[in-house]
Each structure stands twice: as C-alpha cells, then as structure tokens.
Amino acid sequence: MASVAERLQVSPFMTFFVIVSMQIGVGVLGFQRVIAKTAGHDAWISVLLAGASSHLILIVLYWLLQQADGDFLLLHQRLFGRWVGGALSSLLALYFAAMAFVVLRTYIEVIQVWMFPDLKTWEFSLAFLFLCLYITVGGFRVVVGICFFCLIIPSYLLFTFWFVLDYTDFYQLLPILDHPPSTIVKAAKQMTLTMLGYETILLFYPFIKRGNQSAKWAHAALLTTTLFYALLTVLTLAYFSEKQLQRQIWPTLTMWKIVELPFIERFEYIGIANWLLIILPNVCLGLWCSSRICKQLFPVRQKTALLVIAAICFFSTLLIHDRKEVDFVNTILNRVGFYFLYIWIPCLAGITYIVKKVRGNV
Amino acid sequence: MSIRTALLIGFTVAILCGCLRKEILDDINIESAVGFDEAGKEKIRGTVLIPVYKKGETANKTLTAVSPTAKDVLEELQYKTSEPLVNGSIETALYGKRLAKRGIFPFVNKFHRDASIGARLYLAVVDGTAERLLEGRYGRQGSGIYLSNLLKQNIEQRDLPKTNLHLFLKTYYADGKDPFLPYIRRVGEDVQVIGVALFRNDRMVDTIGRSDMFYFKIAADAYSEGTHTIRLNRQHYVSIKNISTKRTISFSGPKTRPHIHVHLALEGVVREYKRGAFTFDVRKSVEKTFEQQIRSKTAALLRRFQEKHIDPIGFGDLAASRYRQFRHRDFYKNYSHLPIRVTAEVTIRDTGIIE
CATH class of the missing domain: 3.30.300.210 (Nutrient germinant receptor protein C, domain 3)
Known part of the structure; x- marks a missing residue:
C-alpha cells in the first residue's frame, strides 16, 4: 500500500464529490451541439451509452489500482521498467496539466464572449491560477474541500432549468432510435471530453481511507453525472429545433437567456459568474494530479512542481487567441482522453493480466 | 515567504481585473425598443427608442438613421448621440410591413448573435412603418414598456399565440414549422394588436385578422x-x-x-x-x-x-x-x-x- 499518512487522507464518500466536481466542467456548456450534430434527437441515448461505458472503464481502473496496491505510477514502472514507465507517467502528468489549461482557457473565452469583451486573457488567467495555487499548496484535503463546496454551492443552478420547461416540445425527441446505431455510438465517443475527470481516481486513490470502499461512491458519482447530462440533453433537444441548436456554441448558456426573474433581467450573467466555482475544482485537481506525478517521478518538492506547472498553464492560455483555437485544443484533449481511457487503460489491464499469469504477481 | 509574495502579486492582479469598461446608468442611453423599415432599394431605416427619465413620468426620444442594407444601421446611430447606446434591455423589435415582406432574418439574426439580448425579446410586424409607431407617446411609463406590456398581456391573457425571439428562431430553423409574429398598428395615441403575421421562411406572406386569432391560437399554441x-x-x-x-x-x-x-x-x-x-x-x-x-x-x-x-x-x-x-x-x-x-x-x- 502506498504510504500516505492518515491525517492527509479523506473518507471514502468524498470520492463522490471529487469525481462529480471534476467531471462537470466547461464541457457541459456546449456538448449538446456536438452530439446532436451526429445523433440528432437520439443524442440523449449516446449520453447514457457514454455513461455506461465509463462505468466499465471505472471497474477496470479499480482493478488496476488493486493490482498495484493503490499506486498507479508504480504499475507503469513495474510493467515497463524505470525509464519507459517514467516516460508514460510523465505523459500522464502532461495530460492532467493540459486538462487544467484547456478548462481555464475555455472558461475565459466564455467570459470574453458573454460578459467582458475587453477582458485580457492574461489578467484573468493569472489571478485565477494564483487562487488555484493557493488552494493546491494546501494539500489534497483542501482540494477535496473545494471540490465539495464547489459542487454544493452552484447546485442551485439546476432549478433554473425549470424556466426552460415552458418552451420545450418533447415530441421533438420522437421517434426514438430513428438514427442508425453507428451514429449513436459515434456521438457517445464525442461525449468523452464531457465525461472526463473520473480518471483522477488513479492518483488520489492512496489519499482515501479504506480505498477499496470508495468504489461504490465513484460509481454513484458517474451515475449522477450521467443522469444530469442526459437530463440536460433531453431539455436541450426539446428546447431548440435541430438546426437552431447547430447555431449555438454554448446551448446551456443560451437556454439561460429565457430565464427571467422579477429581480434579475438576464440570468446567464449569474450563471457564468457561478460557473467559476465549477471550474475551480477542475483546475485545482488537474494541477494537483500533475504535480503529484512530478513529485513521485522526479526529485522535486510538490510545491516547486506546482509552480512550474501553473506557469506552463499560464503561458499556454496566452497562446490561444480565438474560438477556432479553443475548439482545437478541446478536440485534441477529447481525443487524447478517449485514447487514454478507452484504448490505453484496457491495454494496460490486458498486459497486467498476462504478466500476473506469468510472474505470479505484478 | 515566497508564497506570501506570490499571494500579494495575485491580490494586485485580482484588483487590476476590475479595470474593465464601465457602464454607468446615467452616462448611457438604454434602448428600450428598436424598429426597422425599408427605405428605398437596398436601404434600411433604423429607429431606436430611448426612455428619458424625468420626475414623475418618462418621456421618449427616438433616433433614426438610414444605411445600406449590409451595414449595421444601429451602429450608424452611435454617431448621433452624445452618450453611448446600449442594447442590453431592448424588449421589443418592430419590423415595418414592407420590410417584413422582403425578409427580416438579417435583422433578427443580429439579436441572435448578440450575447446581451434576452431570448424573451418580443418581435412584431407593424402595419405601416415602425418609425411612425415608435414616434408615438404611449402610457406613462414610456413607450418601450408600453409596447412590451401590450404584447405580453395579449399573449398571456388574450388570443395572441406565444411568440418571442427564441420561438421565432426555433420555428425559422425548424424544417416542419413556419414562424408567425404579432401584427400591430398605431391608432392615434394607442397601439393595437390587429392580428398575426404569417411567414414563409423570413418573409411575411399572409395575415390573420383579429376575428380569427382565437381559432389560430387554439390550433397553434x-x-x-x-x-x-x-x-x-x-x-x-x-x-x-x-x-x-x-x-x-x-x-x-x-x-x-x-x-x-x-x-x-x-x-x-x-x-x-x-x-x-x-x-x-x-x-x-x-x-x-x-x-x-x-x-x-x-x-x-x-x-x-x-x-x-x-x-x-x-x-x-x-x-x-x-x-x-x-x-x-x-x-x-x-x-x-x-x-x-x-x-x-x-x-x-x-x-x-x-x-
């Protein structure tokens, strides 16, 4: 068992909050358009399909973690030796850092388009990354605390979709399964980016007390996000007509435009501002995972690694200038995440299984 | 120590982030309604209505500009005001009958693209010109509020089927449904709903009179x-x-x-x-x-x-x-x-x- 002092650990049920808050990020603001483009009004089935497949992957992740006594990086080293294993693990560090950066840059774009066109990327990026550093330096328990609050506080946003119901035509979802199965599966694949986040379990697993008990909470988390996404997709498909949806870059935000309260004329501003809380755990946990890998691989302190990674993230956000580039990095991350979870993880499980048969242990 | 310095820098940056363009209510002109009319071939006349708040009542001011179709006529109006025009609280957009027959999509899409415009914006077709309608003085709270209340009341409690920017766009983009909008007219110092304007794509092709509106609403809405x-x-x-x-x-x-x-x-x-x-x-x-x-x-x-x-x-x-x-x-x-x-x-x- 990887040695993490008990005072640094969290209880198993916290896994739920960490995974849900990591999964819900910027993807939610615009995933509907992408999957509806492929699967039309059957897109909600794709969401359920993507959810089901991520449950399977999660089972594999837990199996792998058990084989390696909770330390995923150790698995890489034992299977591929010090150098190749280390290289693979540093790719993983890069992946988590990229995740933090993509989420942050996409969010900044939303602010620039919807609220403050003259907001400079660097101003927000710098301020936000300092906040994230401040949280992450506090250690994993603080990050988990942020995950908890940043899920609870914005959860009231769910009620705002009540206003949308007035303008929904649910017959638009009929007939069910009118699209060929291949397109539905393809749309499920496009859901990956929105589903991403639960693979962080690979790194924070040692920080959970009685780690093997966390599995049911992790599955509960996946189920929650899947149902939430499915609900949101159903609402979106009923709210927009098909070609209209294709014109929206952020359907979720556009849906907020219909919300009208006696004291708030335009709700999407509240929504976007609140979305900062949803982004915060994404970036914090991304930075934390990345720095944790660095700490284990290289002879550096985690704080130093954090500073370097945050700096890299900061400069990367400056390199992205427009919608096309934001879209591009999102697509890339989506693809990498897909290959990592659905290709690399099953391969790794296969190799582990064979090695275990041959050597007797991993 | 290094963390403390870092935090100090972070704090400074956080404060600097407040240095964005400010929009102070007293220093801007808030548009409350806009109108579009045809002004000869390839030209568009745009009208905006600005409430002027005075003690006890609200006066109205209208601004008009003509520009070639392709150009943004409302931007043209910025040259005519001392204070910047802000379009975040437009509640009604009116289209003159002749323009509606030619197609209004370019002048609706503009609102669709604009993040600061709400989806509940009312659209309506005017029998006559939007400019003349907007020049009238209606109600004590200002014409803008009058117009949006008129449409709101008629939709919620009378025979006008539900319409707004979102629904217009939804039906415009739908393959199996065509849009419709309220059809209104200025009568002296009042505005009346006189029917429903029916569209094929973005062109008005027919109107329904007031006596048929009830039957239309129960069938459509x-x-x-x-x-x-x-x-x-x-x-x-x-x-x-x-x-x-x-x-x-x-x-x-x-x-x-x-x-x-x-x-x-x-x-x-x-x-x-x-x-x-x-x-x-x-x-x-x-x-x-x-x-x-x-x-x-x-x-x-x-x-x-x-x-x-x-x-x-x-x-x-x-x-x-x-x-x-x-x-x-x-x-x-x-x-x-x-x-x-x-x-x-x-x-x-x-x-x-x-x-």
Whole structure:
C-alpha cells in the first residue's frame, strides 16, 4: 500500500464529490451541439451509452489500482521498467496539466464572449491560477474541500432549468432510435471530453481511507453525472429545433437567456459568474494530479512542481487567441482522453493480466 | 515567504481585473425598443427608442438613421448621440410591413448573435412603418414598456399565440414549422394588436385578422386564456372564458401523404349571457354552436395555410415525430392537398356565481 499518512487522507464518500466536481466542467456548456450534430434527437441515448461505458472503464481502473496496491505510477514502472514507465507517467502528468489549461482557457473565452469583451486573457488567467495555487499548496484535503463546496454551492443552478420547461416540445425527441446505431455510438465517443475527470481516481486513490470502499461512491458519482447530462440533453433537444441548436456554441448558456426573474433581467450573467466555482475544482485537481506525478517521478518538492506547472498553464492560455483555437485544443484533449481511457487503460489491464499469469504477481 | 509574495502579486492582479469598461446608468442611453423599415432599394431605416427619465413620468426620444442594407444601421446611430447606446434591455423589435415582406432574418439574426439580448425579446410586424409607431407617446411609463406590456398581456391573457425571439428562431430553423409574429398598428395615441403575421421562411406572406386569432391560437399554441364571444342567433350573444384547451393532432396513412386529424377540446366558463337563466338546454346549445364554429373556422384557416403553402401549426414537425425516417420534402410536396379533419369538443363547466 502506498504510504500516505492518515491525517492527509479523506473518507471514502468524498470520492463522490471529487469525481462529480471534476467531471462537470466547461464541457457541459456546449456538448449538446456536438452530439446532436451526429445523433440528432437520439443524442440523449449516446449520453447514457457514454455513461455506461465509463462505468466499465471505472471497474477496470479499480482493478488496476488493486493490482498495484493503490499506486498507479508504480504499475507503469513495474510493467515497463524505470525509464519507459517514467516516460508514460510523465505523459500522464502532461495530460492532467493540459486538462487544467484547456478548462481555464475555455472558461475565459466564455467570459470574453458573454460578459467582458475587453477582458485580457492574461489578467484573468493569472489571478485565477494564483487562487488555484493557493488552494493546491494546501494539500489534497483542501482540494477535496473545494471540490465539495464547489459542487454544493452552484447546485442551485439546476432549478433554473425549470424556466426552460415552458418552451420545450418533447415530441421533438420522437421517434426514438430513428438514427442508425453507428451514429449513436459515434456521438457517445464525442461525449468523452464531457465525461472526463473520473480518471483522477488513479492518483488520489492512496489519499482515501479504506480505498477499496470508495468504489461504490465513484460509481454513484458517474451515475449522477450521467443522469444530469442526459437530463440536460433531453431539455436541450426539446428546447431548440435541430438546426437552431447547430447555431449555438454554448446551448446551456443560451437556454439561460429565457430565464427571467422579477429581480434579475438576464440570468446567464449569474450563471457564468457561478460557473467559476465549477471550474475551480477542475483546475485545482488537474494541477494537483500533475504535480503529484512530478513529485513521485522526479526529485522535486510538490510545491516547486506546482509552480512550474501553473506557469506552463499560464503561458499556454496566452497562446490561444480565438474560438477556432479553443475548439482545437478541446478536440485534441477529447481525443487524447478517449485514447487514454478507452484504448490505453484496457491495454494496460490486458498486459497486467498476462504478466500476473506469468510472474505470479505484478 | 515566497508564497506570501506570490499571494500579494495575485491580490494586485485580482484588483487590476476590475479595470474593465464601465457602464454607468446615467452616462448611457438604454434602448428600450428598436424598429426597422425599408427605405428605398437596398436601404434600411433604423429607429431606436430611448426612455428619458424625468420626475414623475418618462418621456421618449427616438433616433433614426438610414444605411445600406449590409451595414449595421444601429451602429450608424452611435454617431448621433452624445452618450453611448446600449442594447442590453431592448424588449421589443418592430419590423415595418414592407420590410417584413422582403425578409427580416438579417435583422433578427443580429439579436441572435448578440450575447446581451434576452431570448424573451418580443418581435412584431407593424402595419405601416415602425418609425411612425415608435414616434408615438404611449402610457406613462414610456413607450418601450408600453409596447412590451401590450404584447405580453395579449399573449398571456388574450388570443395572441406565444411568440418571442427564441420561438421565432426555433420555428425559422425548424424544417416542419413556419414562424408567425404579432401584427400591430398605431391608432392615434394607442397601439393595437390587429392580428398575426404569417411567414414563409423570413418573409411575411399572409395575415390573420383579429376575428380569427382565437381559432389560430387554439390550433397553434394549444393553450388559450382569452374570452370569446359567440353568436347564438340574431340578437343573442354569449361570452365564454376559455379555461383550458387540449389539442390532439393525429396522423394516419402513408408518411408522404397522411390524413391529419385535429381534435380540439375546450373547457370554459360563461362570462356573460343576457337572456334569462342559463339552463341545461341553453348550455347544450351553446356548446354545440361553439363546437360548430371552431370546426368551420379552424378548418377554413388550415385550408388557407395549405393554399399559401405555409405551416404555422407545425404539422411537418409533428408528423416527423410520428413516422420513422420522415422526409420533410416529400411531406410538403403534397402538403396543399392533404386531407385535414377538424373536430371539436366544448365543455362549459360553470356559469359564474349566478345561475
């Protein structure tokens, strides 16, 4: 068992909050358009399909973690030796850092388009990354605390979709399964980016007390996000007509435009501002995972690694200038995440299984 | 120590982030309604209405500019004001009749793209020009509020079917439904809803008069809360307040040329009946007459839509949800010859607090 002092650990049920808050990020603001483009009004089935497949992957992740006594990086080293294993693990560090950066840059774009066109990327990026550093330096328990609050506080946003119901035509979802199965599966694949986040379990697993008990909470988390996404997709498909949806870059935000309260004329501003809380755990946990890998691989302190990674993230956000580039990095991350979870993880499980048969242990 | 310095820098940056463009209410002109008219070939006249707040009442100011179609006419107006125009609280956008016949999509899409415009923005077509309508002075709270309240009231409690920016765009982009908008006119120092303007794509092709609006609303919107007066015989009228409407549209037969059946079930209460007691027999005959009227008027409306080749009810989209592998093009090829049957069922629930 990887040695993490008990005072640094969290209880198993916290896994739920960490995974849900990591999964819900910027993807939610615009995933509907992408999957509806492929699967039309059957897109909600794709969401359920993507959810089901991520449950399977999660089972594999837990199996792998058990084989390696909770330390995923150790698995890489034992299977591929010090150098190749280390290289693979540093790719993983890069992946988590990229995740933090993509989420942050996409969010900044939303602010620039919807609220403050003259907001400079660097101003927000710098301020936000300092906040994230401040949280992450506090250690994993603080990050988990942020995950908890940043899920609870914005959860009231769910009620705002009540206003949308007035303008929904649910017959638009009929007939069910009118699209060929291949397109539905393809749309499920496009859901990956929105589903991403639960693979962080690979790194924070040692920080959970009685780690093997966390599995049911992790599955509960996946189920929650899947149902939430499915609900949101159903609402979106009923709210927009098909070609209209294709014109929206952020359907979720556009849906907020219909919300009208006696004291708030335009709700999407509240929504976007609140979305900062949803982004915060994404970036914090991304930075934390990345720095944790660095700490284990290289002879550096985690704080130093954090500073370097945050700096890299900061400069990367400056390199992205427009919608096309934001879209591009999102697509890339989506693809990498897909290959990592659905290709690399099953391969790794296969190799582990064979090695275990041959050597007797991993 | 290094962390503390870092935090200090972070704090400074956080404060600096407040240095964005400010919009102080007293220093800006808030547009409350806009209008677009045709001004000769390839030219557009844009009008904005700005409320001027004074003690006790609100005055109105209108600004007008003409620009070539391709250019943004509202931007042109910025040259005419000392304070910047802000469009975040536009509640009504009006389109002159002649422009509406030419196509209004470019002037709607502008609002669609703009993040600061709400989806509940009311759109309406003006009989005459939008400019003349906006120049009038209506209500004490300013013309902008007057116009949006007029439309809101007529949608929520009268016979105007639900419309706004979102619904216009939804039906504009839908393959199986055509948009419609309120049709209004300036009458002296008032504005009146005179009907509904029907569109094919973004061009106005027909209008429905006020007497047919009730039948249009129950067919298109499936919900109406208006009061409707029907004529029993020569001298006798009865006023019925509509409580609930249920619309059922069913299709049968092949998907390229289905038989359409529209069933309208209404429930209402008697508002006014001048001649003696409202007995069971009278009730039955009122229900019968009302049913008969709904049947004939709605059927006539639907036939008119078929002749004009427009589908504001959305038969195409409804059919698409009933048939697998539905093709809108095949459906609309035969649309004008499809047999549409209308049936109605009226229930009068109460007679008010007297019998």
